[in-house]
Structures are given as structure tokens and as C-alpha cells.
Amino acid sequence: xxQFVESGGGLVQPGGSVRxxxxxxxxxxxxYAIGWFRQAPGKEREGVSCISSxxxxxSYADSVKGRFTxxxxxxxxxxxxxxxxxxxxxxxxxxxxxxxxxRLCTAVSGALQYxxxxxxxxxxxxVSS
Numbered sequence: 001x002x003q004f005v006e007s008g009g010g011l012v013q014p015g016g017s018v019r020x021x022x023x024x025x026x027x028x029x030x031x032y033a034i035g036w037f038r039q040a041p042g043k044e045r046e047g048v049s050c051i052s053s054x055x056x057x058x059s060y061a062d063s064v065k066g067r068f069t070x071x072x073x074x075x076x077x078x079x080x081x082x083x084x085x086x087x088x089x090x091x092x093x094x095x096x097x098x099x100x101x102x103r104l105c106t107a108v109s110g111a112l113q114y115x116x117x118x119x120x121x122x123x124x125x126x127v128s129s
Contacts, residue, residue, distance in 0.1 A: 002026035002118045004096050009123035012086055020081040020123060022096030027118075029072060030054060033099040034079045035108055035116055036070060038092035038125075047108035049081060050099070059108050064090075086127045093122040 008020040022034065035050040049060045049070040058070050069082040079096060097116035099105070 002098075004098070004118050004120035006094060006096055006120045006123040009094060009125045011126045011128065013129050014087060014127055016086050016127070017082070017084045018086065018125060020083065020094055020096075020125070022079040022081075022120065024077045024079070024098070024118075027098065029077045029079070030074045031103070033103050033105040034072065034096060035099060035105070035113075036079075036081050036094060036096050037108075037110070037113060037116075038090075038094045039122075040089075040092040043092075044110055045095070045113060046110040047112060048094070050105035050108040051079060052105040053103035055104075057105055059105050061108060083125070086125075088127045091125060091127050093124050095122045096120050 003025045005023045033052050036048040039045040051058050051070045067085045072079040097119045099115050100117050101115040
């Protein structure tokens with residue numbers, strides 16, 4: 001049974017940092033591109049970042065470029081999202097999932113979420129003073 005479990009969210013002040021973890025089981029992490037998505041209240045789910053299966057190529061949404069960094073530890077079957085200089089508009093539930101249609105991550109967006117499956121339950125990140 002494939003399962004993704006997100007963790008690491010919480011309440012953080014603007015300008016602060018947090019690292020999210022996405023622990024995978026039931027599959028080999030390096031066989032899939034992995035994506036991070038987020039959904040704020042009343043808004044559609046949007047793509048945040050993704051990382052390719054083999055060469056670690058990454059892609060970011062323009063809104064997080066330069067502030068967020070995606071990485072993975074294949075031995076630990078875990079993908080991370082380091083989030084720095086957080087803004088109130090980053091407040092959302094963050095999800096990770098596996099791309100079942102491609103191994104190379106070239107772009108990430110809400111429109112591409114149909115390519116993904118094995119969604120986790122999400123972890124809440126709230127940015128507020």
C-alpha cells in the first residue's frame with residue numbers, strides 16, 4: 001500500500017522558516033517525480049515545487065522561487081520542502097504526491113495535478129504575526 005505522510009507544518013511569523021517532510025512508503029521514491037502542492041481556504045490547489053525521479057531536477061512556482069527549496073533523501077524515502085522568508089500568503093495546507101505520468105519535473109502547477117496520485121493528508125502552514 002502506497003502512502004505519503006506530510007509533517008512539519010505549524011504557525012510561523014512572517015519572515016520565518018519551516019521545513020516540511022514528505023515520507024513515502026510502499027514505493028521506491030527514486031522511481032517517481034514528487035510534487036508539493038498547497039491549498040488555501042477558498043482557493044484551488046496550486047503547484048509549489050517538484051523534483052525529478054533520477055537527476056533531481058527541480059521546478060518552482062514563481063510565487064515561491066528563491067524562497068523555497070525542494071530536496072530528497074532517497075535512503076530515507078523522504079522529500080523535503082525548506083520554506084524561508086515566509087509570507088502570510090503562504091498560509092495553506094501543503095500536500096505531496098507522486099507523478100505517475102512522468103519522471104522528469106519540468107514544471108509544476110495546479111493544472112498538472114491530474115498527473116499526480118497517492119496524495120497525503122496534508123500539513124497546515126500558517127504564517128501570521
